[in-house]
Amino acid sequence: MLKIEVSGWKTLEIENLVMDLNGTIAVDGKVSDKVAERIYLLKPELNIVVLTAGTHGRLEEIKKRLQVEVVKIEQGKEKIQKREYVQKLGGSNTVAIGNGANDELMLVEAAVGIAVLEEEGLACEVIVAADVLVRDAAAALDLLINPIRLVATLRR
Numbered sequence: 001m002l003k004i005e006v007s008g009w010k011t012l013e014i015e016n017l018v019m020d021l022n023g024t025i026a027v028d029g030k031v032s033d034k035v036a037e038r039i040y041l042l043k044p045e046l047n048i049v050v051l052t053a054g055t056h057g058r059l060e061e062i063k064k065r066l067q068v069e070v071v072k073i074e075q076g077k078e079k080i081q082k083r084e085y086v087q088k089l090g091g092s093n094t095v096a097i098g099n100g101a102n103d104e105l106m107l108v109e110a111a112v113g114i115a116v117l118e119e120e121g122l123a124c125e126v127i128v129a130a131d132v133l134v135r136d137a138a139a140a141l142d143l144l145i146n147p148i149r150l151v152a153t154l155r156r
Contacts, residue, residue, distance in 0.1 A: 008156030
């Protein structure tokens with residue numbers, strides 16, 4: 001668990017990290033080494049789940065490489081399924097990271113929603129739904145590895 005006190009806002013007790021796969025932590029279905037390294041660093045602290053409709057396939061390869069739970073959701077109604085998954089885990093102790101329109105509700109549901117702008121772009125509604133916007137998935141994960149950065153952004 002990560003306990004992060006954000007002055008003027010709230011104390012976060014983060015147990016879960018839920019991330020979209022394609023467009024967020026993977027570009028064209030591939031997870032970069034720098035993203036994988038950061039996920040490994042966070043695994044002892046957090047329950048990490050990757051949600052995907054499996055656009056590019058490679059799910060078994062990604063599971064094996066990252067050694068985290070990869071949940072395949074059904075195509076269609078992805079936005080609702082992602083929100084429900086965060087609700088099931090407990091939104092108040094979850095950080096969600098995404099980039100696509102179907103990530104909007106999970107970012108709203110999470111204690112902290114982080115929007116990333118990778119090569120596949122960033123949906124406008126996700127910008128509004130997020131608490132923080134970063135340049136890429138590695139930067140999003142760095143906010144949890146170095147939580148003082150998150151505090152500096154979110155303090156009121």
